[in-house]
Amino acid sequence: MPEEIRxxxxxxxxxxxxxxxxxxxxxxxxxxxxxxxxxxKEALERYLDQARPFLEAQGNFEELATxxxxxxxxxxxxxxxxxxxxxxxxxxxxxKTLDEWARPGVVIASSSSGxxxxxxxxxxxxxxxxxxxxxxxxxxxxxxxxxVVPHAGTSEEYISIAMRFYQSLGKxxxxxxxxxxxxxxxxxxxxxxxxxxxxxxxxxxxxxxxxFAVTQGPGLRWALTGPIATNALGGGGGPGGFVRRIxxxxxxxxxxxxxxxxxxxxxxxxxxxxxxxxxxxWLGATDWTNLVEDRDSILVQLLAxxxxxxxxxxxxx
Amino acid sequence: MPEEIRxxxxxxxxxxxxxxxxxxxxxxxxxxxxxxxxxxKEALERYLDQARPFLEAQGNFEELATxxxxxxxxxxxxxxxxxxxxxxxxxxxxxKTLDEWARPGVVIASSSSGxxxxxxxxxxxxxxxxxxxxxxxxxxxxxxxxxVVPHAGTSEEYISIAMRFYQSLGKxxxxxxxxxxxxxxxxxxxxxxxxxxxxxxxxxxxxxxxxFAVTQGPGLRWALTGPIATNALGGGGGPGGFVRRIxxxxxxxxxxxxxxxxxxxxxxxxxxxxxxxxxxxWLGATDWTNLVEDRDSILVQLLAxxxxxxxxxxxxx
Numbered sequence: 001m002p003e004e005i006r007x008x009x010x011x012x013x014x015x016x017x018x019x020x021x022x023x024x025x026x027x028x029x030x031x032x033x034x035x036x037x038x039x040x041k042e043a044l045e046r047y048l049d050q051a052r053p054f055l056e057a058q059g060n061f062e063e064l065a066t067x068x069x070x071x072x073x074x075x076x077x078x079x080x081x082x083x084x085x086x087x088x089x090x091x092x093x094x095x096k097t098l099d100e101w102a103r104p105g106v107v108i109a110s111s112s113s114g115x116x117x118x119x120x121x122x123x124x125x126x127x128x129x130x131x132x133x134x135x136x137x138x139x140x141x142x143x144x145x146x147x148v149v150p151h152a153g154t155s156e157e158y159i160s161i162a163m164r165f166y167q168s169l170g171k172x173x174x175x176x177x178x179x180x181x182x183x184x185x186x187x188x189x190x191x192x193x194x195x196x197x198x199x200x201x202x203x204x205x206x207x208x209x210x211x212f213a214v215t216q217g218p219g220l221r222w223a224l225t226g227p228i229a230t231n232a233l234g235g236g237g238g239p240g241g242f243v244r245r246i247x248x249x250x251x252x253x254x255x256x257x258x259x260x261x262x263x264x265x266x267x268x269x270x271x272x273x274x275x276x277x278x279x280x281x282w283l284g285a286t287d288w289t290n291l292v293e294d295r296d297s298i299l300v301q302l303l304a305x306x307x308x309x310x311x312x313x314x315x316x317x
Numbered sequence: 318m319p320e321e322i323r324x325x326x327x328x329x330x331x332x333x334x335x336x337x338x339x340x341x342x343x344x345x346x347x348x349x350x351x352x353x354x355x356x357x358k359e360a361l362e363r364y365l366d367q368a369r370p371f372l373e374a375q376g377n378f379e380e381l382a383t384x385x386x387x388x389x390x391x392x393x394x395x396x397x398x399x400x401x402x403x404x405x406x407x408x409x410x411x412x413k414t415l416d417e418w419a420r421p422g423v424v425i426a427s428s429s430s431g432x433x434x435x436x437x438x439x440x441x442x443x444x445x446x447x448x449x450x451x452x453x454x455x456x457x458x459x460x461x462x463x464x465v466v467p468h469a470g471t472s473e474e475y476i477s478i479a480m481r482f483y484q485s486l487g488k489x490x491x492x493x494x495x496x497x498x499x500x501x502x503x504x505x506x507x508x509x510x511x512x513x514x515x516x517x518x519x520x521x522x523x524x525x526x527x528x529f530a531v532t533q534g535p536g537l538r539w540a541l542t543g544p545i546a547t548n549a550l551g552g553g554g555g556p557g558g559f560v561r562r563i564x565x566x567x568x569x570x571x572x573x574x575x576x577x578x579x580x581x582x583x584x585x586x587x588x589x590x591x592x593x594x595x596x597x598x599w600l601g602a603t604d605w606t607n608l609v610e611d612r613d614s615i616l617v618q619l620l621a622x623x624x625x626x627x628x629x630x631x632x633x634x
Contacts (some may be wrong), residue, residue, distance in 0.1 A: 212462070267571060295538075298541055298619070
């Protein structure tokens with residue numbers, strides 16, 4: 001088991017891989033990157049260039065941003081890696097190779113957003129107990145969440161190494177205790193999206209008003225207090241607040257849920273088309289360049305404001 | 318129809334009513350308040366006192382904070398009101414009275430969070446077409462969202478007066494086109510909460526990690542971009558981004574949804590108890606005073622940052 005993680009292998013360097021590479025470099029780690037796609041090396045160079053302000057905030061840009069090697073074949077370089085983060089297709093073959101060549105004790109984490117690791121470890125003969133999911137969120141250099149999802153045979157020790165490594169990168173890993181389709185956050189998003197699609201396609205609310213119903217309402221709270229703490233605050237705070245809310249509102253909520261189930265978005269062509277009409281009207285009027293810039297700039301301020309509190313800090317300083 | 322709204326009657330002065338009163342006073346409106354509960358008048362005085370910084374930011378505290386009358390009976394004062402905002406129980410009788418005594422053309426809005434207005438207009442003989450729901454969110458002096466929900470007989474003109482009035486208070490009203498149980502935002506919250514309760518009670522994730530899965534992940538985005546715009550950004554932006562995302566991820570999402578439905582939180586004693594055990598462990602360790610202070614202070618910064626953008630402003634300046 002490596003005493004300290006100093007060199008990270010990034011296998012597959014699309015948007016997610018480039019973001020992992022940038023994050024690792026920003027913390028002074030040495031990175032070895034590979035990607036079979038044409039132009040991947042140049043894309044990473046451009047990405048690092050654009051991330052200059054982010055890297056400059058962490059140290060000397062020239063030093064940090066050049067502390068990597070882009071290689072055509074990762075295999076001969078796996079022996080140097082203290083942690084492997086992959087994001088590539090055709091995972092079974094790849095996993096077999098990574099497991100064969102990575103040093104004993106080195107975690108192999110997949111950024112897969114949907115596929116659980118049990119789906120691609122069948123051919124790993126050496127040590128599949130070090131393989132797990134480390135699933136980041138878009139935009140990954142700003143959103144702290146990483147879902148750590150073990151398969152049934154992943155060892156506690158490796159889970160713990162991965163959790164600590166992501167924390168050291170400034171991420172907030174959560175521990176998903178066993179594999180479920182979509183893991184945790186994508187399921188929560190699917191839940192809200194299904195009801196959103198349902199309400200819009202039924203003509204209850206426009207796509208524009210639906211978005212504002214979140215960004216000017218519960219979404220503001222969810223950036224600060226999660227569903228459980230928000231429930232408890234609604235009941236007056238504390239674990240007692242959660243119970244009070246459940247007891248007082250439970251019957252109403254169950255009635256809403258029954259109605260939601262009855263009108264569940266069924267992905268039929270008719271409802272999809274009604275949904276897309278309203279979405280087009282709303283999103284067609286949006287200035288996307290401004291939106292992304294504003295979002296990223298406010299995200300940075302928001303995360304900084306939260307880190308300055310004791311009640312909302314993501315992890316120990 | 319009143320040319321301008323200058324005097325607002327607040328009928329029922331609990332947490333929601335006090336917050337409406339404070340907001341109206343902050344905009345220089347005259348307020349007439351009534352509440353049958355013992356100590357309600359003193360509670361409002363204390364509330365206004367605590368809201369001093371908020372009112373001072375808008376103008377002269379002494380002038381704004383005293384521009385109201387607390388009356389034991391609202392009826393003789395209804396003729397002065399240009400807008401009526403109610404939040405009380407036993408709504409049928411009350412609505413009948415409000416409709417009888419409010420001037421023609423004055424909107425009567427209920428802050429009801431669950432009951433649609435069709436449930437309490439049966440005895441209104443004068444003009445039920447001016448009755449609608451104006452449903453705010455906690456904490457209501459900070460969260461801009463108001464859901465405007467007409468019943469089948471509410472007139473477009475009154476809906477429009479209510480929307481413009483809430484906008485003039487700095488709120489972001491959304492138009493819910495017809496009555497559905499729970500309206501819009503409570504349904505979206507119920508959707509995410511049901512899946513959250515399900516995952517926690519099944520032991521997939523702890524209540525603590527579930528909350529962080531939102532506050533360090535999608536919740537950060539939902540404060541800035543709603544579910545629809547977030548989907549579109551995930552597909553590369555624009556209305557085309559939404560379609561691309563639906564086409565690419567649709568089959569995965571439907572598989573997650575099927576699995577979620579299969580494991581839906583059923584409110585059984587067994588699952589409730591497993592949920593509450595994990596919630597207690599998480600919330601028992603929380604410092605609630607700090608949390609509420611931090612939340613409110615960051616909410617104010619966050620809303621200010623959003624208002625300073627063109628892409629996320631809630632309404633025209």
